[in-house]
Amino acid sequence: MKIFCIGRNYAKHADELGNEIPDEPIVFMKPKSALVQGHTPFYYPEFTNELHYEAELVLRISKNGKYIQEKHAANYYNGISVGIDFTARDIQTKLKEQGLPWEKAKAFDNSAAVGKFIDLTPAIDIKAINFSFEKNNEVVQKGNSREMIFSIDKIVSHISNYFSINIGDLIFTGTPAGTGECMVGDSFKGYFEKEEVLSLEIK
Numbered sequence: 001m002k003i004f005c006i007g008r009n010y011a012k013h014a015d016e017l018g019n020e021i022p023d024e025p026i027v028f029m030k031p032k033s034a035l036v037q038g039h040t041p042f043y044y045p046e047f048t049n050e051l052h053y054e055a056e057l058v059l060r061i062s063k064n065g066k067y068i069q070e071k072h073a074a075n076y077y078n079g080i081s082v083g084i085d086f087t088a089r090d091i092q093t094k095l096k097e098q099g100l101p102w103e104k105a106k107a108f109d110n111s112a113a114v115g116k117f118i119d120l121t122p123a124i125d126i127k128a129i130n131f132s133f134e135k136n137n138e139v140v141q142k143g144n145s146r147e148m149i150f151s152i153d154k155i156v157s158h159i160s161n162y163f164s165i166n167i168g169d170l171i172f173t174g175t176p177a178g179t180g181e182c183m184v185g186d187s188f189k190g191y192f193e194k195e196e197v198l199s200l201e202i203k
Helices: 011-016 070-076 089-097 152-160
Strands: 003-007 026-030 051-053 055-061 077-085 112-114 130-135 138-144 170-172 187-192 195-201
Touching: 055 130, 055 138, 055 152, 070 077, 070 152, 077 130, 077 170, 077 187, 077 195, 112 170, 112 195, 152 170
Parallel strands: 003 170
Antiparallel strands: 003 026, 055 077, 055 170, 077 112, 130 138, 130 187, 187 195
C-alpha cells in the first residue's frame, strides 16, 4: 500500500505559505508506517516544536493501473474520506531552505490520519464535494473539490504516469487554506459534507 500526497493544490493555501502556484501536480509520498491505525492514540512527535495539521480529501484506489487517461480515471477509485497530513513545519522550513527532501517533515510515523471512507455513487459529484475540519469544535478549514487547481481525475492520471497505482493505495489530494499548529490536548473532527468521518486527539 502506498500513500500519495499532492502539495499546493489550493491557490489560497499556496498563498498563505508564500509558495508559487504549480504548473503540474506536486507529488510526494508517505510510507505505510505513516498511516495512523484505527483507535491508536496520536502522540505529539518529540522531534518537532511546530506540528501543523492539513485537512484533505483522501481517495481510495480500487483498481490497479498505469498510464491512465484522465477521462478514465474515475474507474480507478471508489471511496473518499477526509484525512490529516501532519507536517513538522519547523523541520520542513529548514529542509526547504537547504534544498533538501521533505520526508522527515512529512513522512514520519503516524503522519497520515484517515477517516471513515464514503463509497462513491453516481449521486456524489466528485467535482463539487464540500468538506470541513474542526479544531476543538471550531471550524478552521473548509474546502470544495471544485477549488482544486488540479482535479481529482487529473491527479490520478498524473500520478499513474510515474507510479503504478494499486488497490488499497491512498491519495491525499491537497489542503485548502487554514492550516495551523497542533498542541497536546487538541481534538480534531473531519466532515464529508455534513457527515463526521474523522475524529482524533493529540496526546
